[in-house]
Structure formats: C-alpha cells, structure tokens
Amino acid sequence: MEDVERAFRDAHGRAVATLVRLFGDIGLAEDAVQDAFVTAMDRWPRDGVPENPAGWIVTTARNRAVDVVRRNARGRELTREIAADQQRRASDPADDDQLRLIFTCCHPALRDEHQVALTLRLVAGLGLSELASAFLVSEETMAKRLVRAKYKIKAAQIPYRVPGDAELPGRLRAVLSVLYLVYNAGDESGQVHLRTEAVRLTRLLVRLMPAEPEIVGLLALMLLGEARRPARGDDGIGVLLKDQDRSLWDHALIDEGQTLVLSCLRRRQLGPFQLQAAIQALHCAAAKYEDTDWTAIVRFYDRLLKAMPTPVVGLNRAIAVAETQGPAAGLALLDGLTDELDGYHLLHAARGRMLNSLGRRTDAAEAFTRAAALARTEPARLFLQQQAESTRGPIG
Numbered sequence: 001m002e003d004v005e006r007a008f009r010d011a012h013g014r015a016v017a018t019l020v021r022l023f024g025d026i027g028l029a030e031d032a033v034q035d036a037f038v039t040a041m042d043r044w045p046r047d048g049v050p051e052n053p054a055g056w057i058v059t060t061a062r063n064r065a066v067d068v069v070r071r072n073a074r075g076r077e078l079t080r081e082i083a084a085d086q087q088r089r090a091s092d093p094a095d096d097d098q099l100r101l102i103f104t105c106c107h108p109a110l111r112d113e114h115q116v117a118l119t120l121r122l123v124a125g126l127g128l129s130e131l132a133s134a135f136l137v138s139e140e141t142m143a144k145r146l147v148r149a150k151y152k153i154k155a156a157q158i159p160y161r162v163p164g165d166a167e168l169p170g171r172l173r174a175v176l177s178v179l180y181l182v183y184n185a186g187d188e189s190g191q192v193h194l195r196t197e198a199v200r201l202t203r204l205l206v207r208l209m210p211a212e213p214e215i216v217g218l219l220a221l222m223l224l225g226e227a228r229r230p231a232r233g234d235d236g237i238g239v240l241l242k243d244q245d246r247s248l249w250d251h252a253l254i255d256e257g258q259t260l261v262l263s264c265l266r267r268r269q270l271g272p273f274q275l276q277a278a279i280q281a282l283h284c285a286a287a288k289y290e291d292t293d294w295t296a297i298v299r300f301y302d303r304l305l306k307a308m309p310t311p312v313v314g315l316n317r318a319i320a321v322a323e324t325q326g327p328a329a330g331l332a333l334l335d336g337l338t339d340e341l342d343g344y345h346l347l348h349a350a351r352g353r354m355l356n357s358l359g360r361r362t363d364a365a366e367a368f369t370r371a372a373a374l375a376r377t378e379p380a381r382l383f384l385q386q387q388a389e390s391t392r393g394p395i396g
Helices: 002-023 026-047 053-069 075-085 097-105 112-122 128-135 139-155 168-189 192-208 213-231 251-267 272-285 294-307 311-325 327-335 345-357 361-374 378-392
Strands: none
Touching: 002 026, 002 053, 002 097, 002 112, 026 053, 026 139, 097 112, 097 168, 097 192, 112 128, 112 139, 112 168, 128 139, 168 192, 168 213, 192 213, 213 251, 213 272, 251 272, 272 294, 294 311, 311 327, 311 345, 327 345, 345 361, 345 378, 361 378
C-alpha cells in the first residue's frame, strides 16, 4: 500500500498538469487523477506495481477524463485534440505542463496565500491536512481557499500558459517563491520527488530566461542544499551542520552551485535568492565547520535583511551573529523576535542551542521541548526531543 501511495504522490503534479492542459478544467483533472489512484489501490496490490507507475496513473486519469467529457457536446472534438496533441509535444521549456500550471496558479489575479496553497496542492500533491498544517489553519478554511482559487481561475478565464516575453519579468517573483516553497516542502517531508521537480522546473526557467539572475540564484540555492543532504541523516534532519561528515556532501553539485553563485556575484544585481545562495556557498566552501567564514556570512545576512526584512531572515542572521560575537549576542537578537516567531519551532531550537552554550541547561531544555511541540514533522519532533533530553542529562 505504501508503494501505491508513494507512486501516486510522485505522479500527482505531472498528471494534474497534463490533464489541465488537455481539458482546461482543474476540477476535472483532480477528480480524474483521484479516480486513477482509487483504481491503483484496487489493482496494484493484486497485480503488482507497473514498471512505470507515473505513466500508468497519467494514462488511466486521462482515459477517465475522456470518458467524462464524451458525455457532453465537446467530447468528440476533445478526443481528436488529445490524439493530435500526442503527435506534437515540443521540447521548448515553455511547453512544460507543470511550468504552465505553476504560472496559472501564481497569476496576479489570485491572492498570495491562494497562489501558494493551489500550487502546493496541484503541483506538489500535498493533501488538505498537510496544507492546513503548513498554513496553521483548519482543514475547512484551507478547503474554502482552494475552492475560491479554482473558481477565480475559471471565472476570470486565467489562461493556462507560460506568459509571453513582455509579461514574464513581472510574473517571475511569485513563481520563484512558490518553487522554493515546493522545494522546502519536499525537504521537510523527505519527499524526494518534490525537491527533484522544483530543481527541474527551476532549470527550465533558467533556459527560458537566462538573463534573470534571481532564477540562477534560486537554482544555486537548491543545488547547494541538495549537495549537503546526504550528510543530514536518513530523514534529512537529524545531523546538525557542525556535526555533518562533509565527505558525504555531493561535491559535483557544490561545484555547479558555486559556479552559478560566482556568475551572480559578477553581475552585481544581488536579489534575495542570490544572497541566500551566496551564504550557502560559503558554508559549502568550508572544509571543516571551524573554517566557516562567519564574518562574511553575517555581511551577506545584513544585505539580505535589507532586501527581505522578515523575522526568519532575522533569526538566521542571529544564528550567524552568535558564531562571531558569542551566544549572548545571538540570544539577545532572538529575544527581539519572540513575539513574531513564537509559533516557529526553529526559533526555540536556536534559543535552546544558545542557552546550552551559555550553561543555562534548564532553560535550554525548556526551549528544545517547546520546539519539539511546535515541529511540523515527526522526524523533527523526535530530534528536538532528543536535544531536550540530552540537555537535561547529567553534567560531566
């Protein structure tokens, strides 16, 4: 059963995007893909998982959708269009189904939270409960958001396409932000296919708009994150950066990411994704944790905080400041972020580490316990509980 669910999750974005292109109806696409999953749950445990599970789900969902549209007046015409479509798929990056679907989901006519939720649902395949948890809302509220967003796409006749050259720059920021959210969703949940798709789609955007440095910066940021993942433990969470075996890092990805960062630095048009990639490049350049150029990292965070003055950037800057000026300085900065980030587990995890460094073990254990209670995934919760327990342990 787990194999069926994994295959469905892997194929979901591709299948929905293909059916939206063919039929122009998000609701029909989702229903047909869900029907294909129900069929797979019935057949695969008995007949075995197909050699190409994703292809099977796409084909089954397409056939189901064809059956539905044949009942109306356009049925035969659509069937002919689908047959013709199979003959003429192009290699142009703008012809990628999932890239088109992301631009549709990120249309400026939709509210920001609707853009993100719809992309994570349709492209990344996140379930209603996962989305509700990520946005800290009830499942009922999230369901209403998705319904409103889909209705808006239909009512406003938002086109299912990659925008033309004149529109692309203005539409890019939202798409890049959502792609990074898809990557992070895969990183937090351990779903490799989400990270892989986010990287693939970002590479397509680089091909589509090679002169846009922020796309290059986002690609570098993802690649450098992927490079370090083998050393982060099986769940991608359980080994802190300072404890990682750096021989496990993927140095081919590091070389590619650092080359992209250098090209961004030479352009001298550094935006938020390029600045974040530069910080990650500095982490990857250190042969040992002790060799990390924390002073340069703080400087990049100073620039990033001006470009993107968010509490999370402030949190990450505080962690870097703790490395250059000591844990007391970092803790003072974190205390100034408590009101805004009190519900964010990584704030309390950072406080726990700094308090522990200051010898305040009881306070550190409380911070780790609070972080564990707020963690969004089970591996993160268990790791933070272990941190709390080890902090409470006997001294010496």
